[in-house]
Amino acid sequence: xxxxxxxxxxxxxxxxxxxxxxxxxxxxxxxxxxxxxxxxxxxxxxxxxxxxxxxxxxxxxxxxxxxxxxxxxxxxxxxxxxxxxxxxxxxxxxxxxxxxxxxxxxxxxxxxxxxxxxxxxxxxxxxxxxxxxxxxxxxxxxxxxxxxxxxxxxxxx
Numbered sequence: 001x002x003x004x005x006x007x008x009x010x011x012x013x014x015x016x017x018x019x020x021x022x023x024x025x026x027x028x029x030x031x032x033x034x035x036x037x038x039x040x041x042x043x044x045x046x047x048x049x050x051x052x053x054x055x056x057x058x059x060x061x062x063x064x065x066x067x068x069x070x071x072x073x074x075x076x077x078x079x080x081x082x083x084x085x086x087x088x089x090x091x092x093x094x095x096x097x098x099x100x101x102x103x104x105x106x107x108x109x110x111x112x113x114x115x116x117x118x119x120x121x122x123x124x125x126x127x128x129x130x131x132x133x134x135x136x137x138x139x140x141x142x143x144x145x146x147x148x149x150x151x152x153x154x155x156x157x
Contacts, residue, residue: 005066
């Protein structure tokens with residue numbers, strides 16, 4: 001995956017978590033990769049959160065997204081068999097905007113090594129994507145597992 005600009009320095013705090021300080025508005029960001037258990041495959045949920053370190057109101061910071069993308073690239077380089085799952089948060093009803101942003105960033109950053117599959121869960125606003133390495137040793141099996149999980153979660157059994 002390619003990088004899209006200047007990044008903040010980041011640190012890997014353990015095998016599945018990174019952090020960085022966005023100094024423009026003094027926020028601490030955590031980027032993490034959690035472990036869903038799906039048929040013993042190397043699936044990881046991508047998540048991130050931040051904590052305000054000051055009372056200052058945050059605004060636009062063009063270094064945050066490139067830093068998050070650099071962290072994802074670093075994690076995938078270290079864990080090449082990982083299938084990355086991304087579920088768009090729905091609490092604030094901005095899931096469609098998140099999905100569009102994630103898709104745009106994937107298109108800009110993908111160098112042909114990965115395939116992205118999108119899922120929209122009928123009857124809900126839930127949207128998710130899976131990033132799969134094209135040369136994954138279990139590529140066909142992963143697609144079968146994801147299709148099965150999607151049907152079960154969508155109630156389409």
